Amino acid sequence: MGASMKVLGETLIVTLDGELDVHSASEFRAAVTGAFDERPRLRNLVLLMHGVTFVDSSGIGAILGRLKEVSARGGRLAVVGLQTPVERAFAMSGVLKRISVHDSEGQALASL
Numbered sequence: 001m002g003a004s005m006k007v008l009g010e011t012l013i014v015t016l017d018g019e020l021d022v023h024s025a026s027e028f029r030a031a032v033t034g035a036f037d038e039r040p041r042l043r044n045l046v047l048l049m050h051g052v053t054f055v056d057s058s059g060i061g062a063i064l065g066r067l068k069e070v071s072a073r074g075g076r077l078a079v080v081g082l083q084t085p086v087e088r089a090f091a092m093s094g095v096l097k098r099i100s101v102h103d104s105e106g107q108a109l110a111s112l
Contacts, residue, residue: 017051020059043075
């Protein structure tokens with residue numbers, strides 16, 4: 001899995017590529033938590049997932065953990081660009097009831 005990050009005001013924007021699974025979930029979790037630890041003003045998280053082709057329960061758990069992290073800071077989590085298999089996994093696990101999904105980064109930022 002590849003990940004790149006940028007900060008826009010109080011929002012961390014993470015672009016993910018590849019598979020978010022048991023092999024990469026801990027790397028994702030550590031990178032996002034590290035960024036939040038380094039920048040106490042961050043509150044929100046936007047995940048750009050156009051390039052994510054697969055997610056398993058470990059990846060879903062990592063995302064839900066980041067949801068808990070941003071909620072504790074009074075922020076929100078938004079997801080952009082879910083491919084069909086990833087959207088199905090999110091729907092089956094109930095994640096879609098807990099996060100907002102958008103078609104573009106602009107829409108996601110506006111929802112925060």
